[in-house]
Amino acid sequence: MANQTRKPKSDSQPAGTRLRWILHIDLDAFFASVEELLNPDLRGKPVIVGASPAHRGVVASASYAAREYGVRSAMPTARALKLCPHAILVPPRHHVYGEFSDRVMLILRDFSPILEQVSIDEAFLDLTGCERLWGPIPDVARRIQQRVMDEVGLSASVGLASNKLVAKIASDLRKPRGFVYVAHGREAEFLAPLPVERLWGVGKVTAAALHRLGVETIGNLAALPESVLVDAFGPHGAALKCRALGQDDSPVITEWQAKSVSNEETFATDQTDEEFLRHELLRLSDKVAARLRANGQAGRTVRLKIRYHDFATVLRSETLPMPTDSARDIYETALALWHKHWQKGRAVRLVGVGVANLESAPYRQLGLFDDAHPREDKLARTLDEIRDKFGRDAIRRASLLRPDEDAD
Numbered sequence: 001m002a003n004q005t006r007k008p009k010s011d012s013q014p015a016g017t018r019l020r021w022i023l024h025i026d027l028d029a030f031f032a033s034v035e036e037l038l039n040p041d042l043r044g045k046p047v048i049v050g051a052s053p054a055h056r057g058v059v060a061s062a063s064y065a066a067r068e069y070g071v072r073s074a075m076p077t078a079r080a081l082k083l084c085p086h087a088i089l090v091p092p093r094h095h096v097y098g099e100f101s102d103r104v105m106l107i108l109r110d111f112s113p114i115l116e117q118v119s120i121d122e123a124f125l126d127l128t129g130c131e132r133l134w135g136p137i138p139d140v141a142r143r144i145q146q147r148v149m150d151e152v153g154l155s156a157s158v159g160l161a162s163n164k165l166v167a168k169i170a171s172d173l174r175k176p177r178g179f180v181y182v183a184h185g186r187e188a189e190f191l192a193p194l195p196v197e198r199l200w201g202v203g204k205v206t207a208a209a210l211h212r213l214g215v216e217t218i219g220n221l222a223a224l225p226e227s228v229l230v231d232a233f234g235p236h237g238a239a240l241k242c243r244a245l246g247q248d249d250s251p252v253i254t255e256w257q258a259k260s261v262s263n264e265e266t267f268a269t270d271q272t273d274e275e276f277l278r279h280e281l282l283r284l285s286d287k288v289a290a291r292l293r294a295n296g297q298a299g300r301t302v303r304l305k306i307r308y309h310d311f312a313t314v315l316r317s318e319t320l321p322m323p324t325d326s327a328r329d330i331y332e333t334a335l336a337l338w339h340k341h342w343q344k345g346r347a348v349r350l351v352g353v354g355v356a357n358l359e360s361a362p363y364r365q366l367g368l369f370d371d372a373h374p375r376e377d378k379l380a381r382t383l384d385e386i387r388d389k390f391g392r393d394a395i396r397r398a399s400l401l402r403p404d405e406d407a408d
C-alpha cells in the first residue's frame, strides 16, 4: 500500500534515518470504566460487563476490583460470578462504548494523522517528526494520556518506543494508568527480562518449543544463535530473533491505507486552482487504477481525501454497484465527491484517491467490464504494459501532460 508523495515527506510514513516514535495506547478495563463513568454508584466496585449466564454469556470487560477475584475477559459469566458472587453484572452497550472510543481517537488525531486503531480501545499513533510541532515526544505522550483522562474521563495505559512491537509490550506492562517509555537503543535491554510469551508471534506451541530449548525470557531467546532458531522454526526463526532484540519496522497503517489501494500527493505549496486540483485527481485515479490492475484487484468503494492548508482533513467515499479497476470510473466518482465536498477557494495541501472494498478480479472472465468500456480497458492495459517495460513516467495520457512537465 505505497503512499507516494513526490515532494515533501511530511505526510507519509517515516523515511529512513529519522528516529521513529510510536505510541501505543490501551484503555484500561474499557467497557467497565465507561459504565463506572456513567454510573458513579459503580465506582470502585467489582463490575462485570457481559451477557447474563442464562444466555451463556462471557465477560466482555471487568473492572480492576473484579479482576482481584480472578475475573478475566472472555471467561463465561457464570464462572466469573462464582469467583466474585457480589459482582455487579452490566449488559454491554456497544454503541455507547463506540462513542467514547471515537472521542479518544479524536484526541489522538490532534497530535498526528498517522493513527492505526487496532480495536475499540487500542491504537498506535506515529509521532515521528512531531517534536517540531509539539515538543519532546515523551512529554507529548504524557499529555495525550492526561487529555484522555481530563476530557473523556477514562484511564489509559501508554507505551512509547521506537516501534510498534516494543510500544505495545510497554503499554501492557504497568496497567492500569501505566506509562512506559523505552528509549531508542534500549529495546533489547527492556525486553530481556520479560517472559518470552509476551512477544508477538509466540503462541502456546512456539512457547512450548522454546521452553524445550531452555528459553524462558525474551533475553534468552535473543541470545540463541540464529541457526538454532532456523533449525527449530524454519524462516520464522530469524524473525523471532529480530523481535527478541526489539527490532520491528512495521508501519502504522492508517484506516485510509488499510485494505485499499491509494495514492496521494502533497503539494510543495498550498493550492487553490481548481483546474490544477482536478487534474491531480485524474492523475492519481490513473495511478490507482494501474496499481489495481497490476495486483489483479478491483474495488467497490472510491475514496477521496482532501487535506487543507491548516491540516484539517476530509475523507469521503462512495460505493459503486460493481467493483472497478477503471481509471475512468475511479476519476468520475472521485470528481463527484470533490464537487460535493471541496470548500471552494480553501487552500489544499494534499489530495488523495483510493479504492477500498477490494476483491481479486475473477469477474474479468465473466467479461462484465470488457462489455462496459472495451476500448478504455484495452487502452489501460496497453499503458500498463508500456509502463512496466519503460518505467512509471514513460507514458501518460495526453490530458495528463501539462506544459511545465514536458521537460521531464
Ligand SMILES: [Mg+2]
Residues within 6 Å of the ligand: 026, 027, 028, 029, 030, 121, 122
Ligand atoms: Mg484495553
